[in-house]
Amino acid sequence: MPFSPVHLAELNLLLQFPSTSTQEGIKVHASQAAPETVRAAASLFSKGLISQEDGGYLTPMGCEAVELTQKLQAMLASD
Numbered sequence: 001m002p003f004s005p006v007h008l009a010e011l012n013l014l015l016q017f018p019s020t021s022t023q024e025g026i027k028v029h030a031s032q033a034a035p036e037t038v039r040a041a042a043s044l045f046s047k048g049l050i051s052q053e054d055g056g057y058l059t060p061m062g063c064e065a066v067e068l069t070q071k072l073q074a075m076l077a078s079d
Helices: 005-014 035-046 060-077
Strands: 050-052 055-058
Touching (some): 005 035, 035 050
Antiparallel strands (some): 050 055
16 A cells, blocks of 8 residues: 555654654644645544644654654665
């Protein structure tokens, strides 16, 4: 199954979270963010990866998802 545009938006949003601290989060402003980013945040929240529908902090499962996303990005970026 290929990554859908929804999956790609979720992965891109996960990469915006700071991976070095669980005390830092992000805020997705619905009035300023792209619609796919707003939908991605809501989806990640419903999956239990972030603490708020509009961003917030990573949950423990979200921290793992960010780590895996970063690893995948590094693998794909290497030439």
